[in-house]
Amino acid sequence: MHAIDRVAMNARLHYLGMAARISQPTLKLAVLTCMDARVDPARLLGLQPGDAHVIRNAGGRATTDALHALAISQAVLGTQEVMVLHHTECAMRRFSRSELAERIMAATNHPFHDDPGVFTDDVEAVVEDVGRIRAYPSLAHRERVRGFLYDLSTNALTEVAPQERK
Ligand SMILES: [Zn+2]
Numbered sequence: 781m782h783a784i785d786r787v788a789m790n791a792r793l794h795y796l797g798m799a800a801r802i803s804q805p806t807l808k809l810a811v812l813t814c815m816d817a818r819v820d821p822a823r824l825l826g827l828q829p830g831d832a833h834v835i836r837n838a839g840g841r842a843t844t845d846a847l848h849a850l851a852i853s854q855a856v857l858g859t860q861e862v863m864v865l866h867h868t869e870c871a872m873r874r875f876s877r878s879e880l881a882e883r884i885m886a887a888t889n890h891p892f893h894d895d896p897g898v899f900t901d902d903v904e905a906v907v908e909d910v911g912r913i914r915a916y917p918s919l920a921h922r923e924r925v926r927g928f929l930y931d932l933s934t935n936a937l938t939e940v941a942p943q944e945r946k
Contacts, residue, residue: 804858805832810850812909813865814840814872818932821865833859839872840865841897842909842916851918860920862913864927864941866906872898873905902929903940910941 809832813821821827821834833853835846842864853859875883877898884892899905906927913925927941 802830805830805853807831808858808860809833809863810835810853810859810861811863811865812836812840812842812846812850812913814838814867814870816867816870819865819867819930824930824937825863825865833857837897839870839897839899839905840867840909841872841899841905842912843897847913847916847918850913850916854920855918861924862919862921862926864906864909864913864925865930865937866902866909866928867930868902868932870899870902872896873900873902907941 807827811821811825811827811832811834813819813834813836815836815838821836825832827834833849835849835853837843837846850859850862875898877896880896880898881892884890899908906929910925910927913919914922916922926939929938929940930936931938
C-alpha cells in the first residue's frame, strides 16, 4: 500500500464524524511550523480539529506564501495570535543554500534557483521570522506574534522570541 492510500484510510477511520463544523479556528490561533515529520503540532500543542490554523513549510519560515496564508487566516477566518514554532536538528540548518540546490538539481536534472530558506542559527531564524511577521502590513493582528524552539532531544519547548512589550 502506498503512503497516501494508508493515510487516506486512517483519515476515514479516525475522523469519522469528528470533523469540526466551524471554519474559524476556535483558539483564534495560527501556528507556523516546519514540515519535519518528527514535529506533530497537534499532539505537541494539544490541538483538536477546529482549534487552529497550522501552516507548514520547510523550516517553518515566514516566506511570502506563509505570510499570505497568515493574512487570510486573520482577515477572513478571525485568528489573532501567531505562534512561530521551529525545532532543533532542522534540515534547513544542516544544509547550505548551494548544497540544497545541488541536491534538488541532482534529483531532477533541473536547475534550482529559488531561496529554500536555510539558516545557520536556530534562535536567530525564529527571531527573524517573528520579525518578518510583525513587519508584514497585511496582518490585522501583529501584537501577539511569539516564537518558540522545540528541542527534539529533550522534548522541551522554549520561547525564544517573546511578544513585544507594549
Ligand atoms: Zn525542520
